[in-house]
Amino acid sequence: MKKALKRGRILCVLLVISLLSGCWNYREAEEMAIVSGIAVDKEKDQLLVTFEIVEIKTGNEGNVQTQLISSEGKTMLEAVRKTIKTTGKKLYFSHAKILVVSKEIAEEGIIRIIDLINRDAETRFTTNFLISREKTAKEVFEQQVVTTNILSYELSDMLTSQRDLGYAYEMPEYKFLQELAASGISPTLPTISVRRENSQSFAEISGSAVFKGDKLIGFLTGEETRILLFIKDRIEGGVLVNTMHSDDGATNISLEILDNKTKMKPYYDGENITIQIRTKTDVTLDEIGGQGDYIEKDALAALKAAFEAQLEEQIVNLVAKAQQEYKSDIFGFGRSVKMNMPEVWRAIEPRWQEMFQNVGVSVACEINIKNSSILSEPIKVGD
Amino acid sequence: MNKEVIPNRQAGAVMTMFLMGSTLILGVGFRAGQDVWLVIIIAGAAVAPFLAIYARILALFPEQNLYQILNTLFGPVAGRVLSLLYIWYAFSLGAMVMRNFQEFINIVSFPETPIFVPIMMMGLVCIWAVKEGIEVLGRWSQLMFIFLVVIIAVVIALSMEDADIDNMRPVAYSGFGAIMRSTFNVFSFPMAETVLFMTVLRMDRERNNPHYIFFMGVLIGLIVILMVSVRNLLVLGADLTENVYFPPYVAVTIINIGNFLQRIEVTVSVVFLFSGFVKISICLMSACMGIDNLLGLGGYRQIVAPVGLLLMITTCFIYKNIMEMSDFAFNVYSYYAFPFQVVLPVAVWIAAEVRARRALNASES
Numbered sequence: 001m002k003k004a005l006k007r008g009r010i011l012c013v014l015l016v017i018s019l020l021s022g023c024w025n026y027r028e029a030e031e032m033a034i035v036s037g038i039a040v041d042k043e044k045d046q047l048l049v050t051f052e053i054v055e056i057k058t059g060n061e062g063n064v065q066t067q068l069i070s071s072e073g074k075t076m077l078e079a080v081r082k083t084i085k086t087t088g089k090k091l092y093f094s095h096a097k098i099l100v101v102s103k104e105i106a107e108e109g110i111i112r113i114i115d116l117i118n119r120d121a122e123t124r125f126t127t128n129f130l131i132s133r134e135k136t137a138k139e140v141f142e143q144q145v146v147t148t149n150i151l152s153y154e155l156s157d158m159l160t161s162q163r164d165l166g167y168a169y170e171m172p173e174y175k176f177l178q179e180l181a182a183s184g185i186s187p188t189l190p191t192i193s194v195r196r197e198n199s200q201s202f203a204e205i206s207g208s209a210v211f212k213g214d215k216l217i218g219f220l221t222g223e224e225t226r227i228l229l230f231i232k233d234r235i236e237g238g239v240l241v242n243t244m245h246s247d248d249g250a251t252n253i254s255l256e257i258l259d260n261k262t263k264m265k266p267y268y269d270g271e272n273i274t275i276q277i278r279t280k281t282d283v284t285l286d287e288i289g290g291q292g293d294y295i296e297k298d299a300l301a302a303l304k305a306a307f308e309a310q311l312e313e314q315i316v317n318l319v320a321k322a323q324q325e326y327k328s329d330i331f332g333f334g335r336s337v338k339m340n341m342p343e344v345w346r347a348i349e350p351r352w353q354e355m356f357q358n359v360g361v362s363v364a365c366e367i368n369i370k371n372s373s374i375l376s377e378p379i380k381v382g383d
Numbered sequence: 384m385n386k387e388v389i390p391n392r393q394a395g396a397v398m399t400m401f402l403m404g405s406t407l408i409l410g411v412g413f414r415a416g417q418d419v420w421l422v423i424i425i426a427g428a429a430v431a432p433f434l435a436i437y438a439r440i441l442a443l444f445p446e447q448n449l450y451q452i453l454n455t456l457f458g459p460v461a462g463r464v465l466s467l468l469y470i471w472y473a474f475s476l477g478a479m480v481m482r483n484f485q486e487f488i489n490i491v492s493f494p495e496t497p498i499f500v501p502i503m504m505m506g507l508v509c510i511w512a513v514k515e516g517i518e519v520l521g522r523w524s525q526l527m528f529i530f531l532v533v534i535i536a537v538v539i540a541l542s543m544e545d546a547d548i549d550n551m552r553p554v555a556y557s558g559f560g561a562i563m564r565s566t567f568n569v570f571s572f573p574m575a576e577t578v579l580f581m582t583v584l585r586m587d588r589e590r591n592n593p594h595y596i597f598f599m600g601v602l603i604g605l606i607v608i609l610m611v612s613v614r615n616l617l618v619l620g621a622d623l624t625e626n627v628y629f630p631p632y633v634a635v636t637i638i639n640i641g642n643f644l645q646r647i648e649v650t651v652s653v654v655f656l657f658s659g660f661v662k663i664s665i666c667l668m669s670a671c672m673g674i675d676n677l678l679g680l681g682g683y684r685q686i687v688a689p690v691g692l693l694l695m696i697t698t699c700f701i702y703k704n705i706m707e708m709s710d711f712a713f714n715v716y717s718y719y720a721f722p723f724q725v726v727l728p729v730a731v732w733i734a735a736e737v738r739a740r741r742a743l744n745a746s747e748s
Binding site: 121124125126172174177178181182335338339340342 | 490491492494549552553556619620622623626633636637639
């Protein structure tokens with residue numbers, strides 16, 4: 001009797017395990033088309049969405065190939081589902097790393113594109129957004145890959161590595177949404193273009209796109225983007241180049257940025273806002289393209305002053321450009337007012353759009369040359 | 384040992400898990416934007432006197448739960464009517480938490496699974512646990528509590544890479560009104576929900592200290608909730624936190640340490656699964672004990688299964704969709720819970736004190 005009861009129990013357990021442990025939403029990897037990147041263009045009044053799809057072929061070595069598939073729709077989701085007509089598989093978005101939007105659509109408003117990426121549970125909040133400078137976003141995906149097999153992942157790597165250059169920056173979806181939603185700052189996104197060399201062409205990420213609200217209104221070059229990062233305290237590396245003149249002639253000098261700290265402080269005199277920007281940069285003197293001795297004390301001080309003046313000028317110029325040309329607070333001056341003087345911000349928030357154009361800036365840059373790498377003097381040239 | 388009494392530490396652990404329950408997945412107080420930490424601390428201070436009242440009521444009547452206390456204080460008829468109110472509260476709260484659980488599963492992982500399937504899985508385990516009694520829940524919580532706290536602490540540490548301290552500034556910008564409204568929300572969900580512990584715990588005269596249980600349980604729960612909320616704020620910022628249904632889940636999806644440590648949002652699900660299980664079990668146990676007392680069944684275990692099944696079915700139709708759920712949880716629930724959390728306990732407390740005085744006078748004279 002007892003034994004029978006025990007057997008019955010074991011049977012029950014086995015039944016439960018076999019019946020209940022499966023997954024309802026079970027999906028085999030082969031049954032999904034894994035999307036690595038998305039590009040969105042406009043075609044008449046519809047969206048033309050291109051997906052880069054990763055195919056994993058089994059074989060002796062893991063062989064990864066990608067394929068491009070396009071589909072149209074009035075909305076993003078319609079276009080996504082319409083791909084079933086050609087792929088026969090449902091697209092899977094958890095591994096999508098890149099979204100490229102054509103400038104034509106971005107000019108009309110980017111919400112229409114990003115809402116699905118944001119709302120859907122399958123897509124991730126770390127998808128990187130890019131704006132295409134080319135005619136279409138699709139052609140970006142048609143470029144050659146250089147170091148990996150999957151172009152979208154290569155673009156994602158490019159964005160990560162930009163921290164050593166500073167011409168672009170990672171702008172994952174959630175950061176973009178934060179800047180879009182916050183008062184007192186307008187978002188920017190990195191831009192992508194196609195670089196043609198002889199018969200080959202490559203995708204190139206450099207510069208940024210300036211938004212006002214959710215609409216694209218202009219572009220910054222890679223150089224300007226770096227200055228933008230300086231102001232936003234997001235610079236992590238990069239090269240500063242300047243030409244010094246001395247008795248020996250002109251010498252080009254590069255400094256490599258090790259570390260930077262930018263402080264933004266607003267002042268209010270009852271009428272106008274002034275923003276004080278102070279940067280403090282640690283650099284290495286990494287290259288002296290001539291025989292002039294810039295490591296010697298006085299020359300080094302002059303060098304430092306020249307680089308500081310250059311950076312200050314660039315910052316002032318970029319702020320002026322944003323104020324006059326784009327009228328868009330991409331630096332977060334408003335947010336800095338809100339953080340430091342909440343009561344002032346409450347009063348001026350409604351008219352910040354106009355006020356921003358007249359904000360004064362005082363810039364003070366400090367560059368600390370930490371070392372001159374392993375050489376203590378310029379390279380000597382004998383007679 | 385069949386008195387269904389558990390040691391202080393275990394009771395405190397159950398309470399902490401109960402507080403973490405649906406709070407750690409829905410998030411709290413985000414209507415106050417960057418001041419959420421302020422709101423949670425104020426709510427903690429505001430709930431303290433009520434915790435003292437709950438503990439005092441239990442201390443005055445050792446070895447009785449709230450239903451028995453109501454009978455003793457207000458007589459069999461009025462006591463039973465009041466019992467009915469608490470049965471309803473426990474039952475409805477259980478259904479709401481179960482629904483949170485189901486909506487979470489359905490939205491983030493299994494959109495095509497019928498809603499009854501996760502509810503059934505969770506419901507059956509809860510029925511089992513409640514049948515086993517508070518002792519089992521206590522021991523289980525004591526063990527799992529450590530596990531969950533370690534997970535939460537590690538995940539928060541990993542999140543710090545994406546944290547931006549500027550998201551907390553400026554302090555108190557949302558204004559007095561918004562902070563007070565949010566505080567009221569956090570007070571009722573989840574802090575003062577611990578009122579249900581009056582209905583499931585019985586105090587042993589020697590072994591238990593109800594003040595210790597309530598204050599330690601809520602304090603640790605508050606610290607965990609505070610840390611998670613601040614993490615959400617630091618990573619997502621005030622606007623985004625308000626935008627999403629499950630802020631902690633989204634905050635954890637962002638973690639990416641060197642392309643290696645990423646996609647660890649299952650940790651959020653695990654924490655919610657375990658703590659939600661405790662919360663639903665306590666609600667179910669409270670409802671069953673109330674019904675037992677109401678009908679004089681002489682033991683709550685025999686009705687756990689039917690009440691549990693009823694709870695599971697109620698869960699299915701309690702809300703039409705997640706919009707309704709979120710609206711109820713953050714706009715209506717505070718007012719709905721107010722009588723159970725504040726008005727009735729204060730009335731019971733006054734009656735209990737008066738009775739205790741009388742008893743003291745009677746014994747003296």
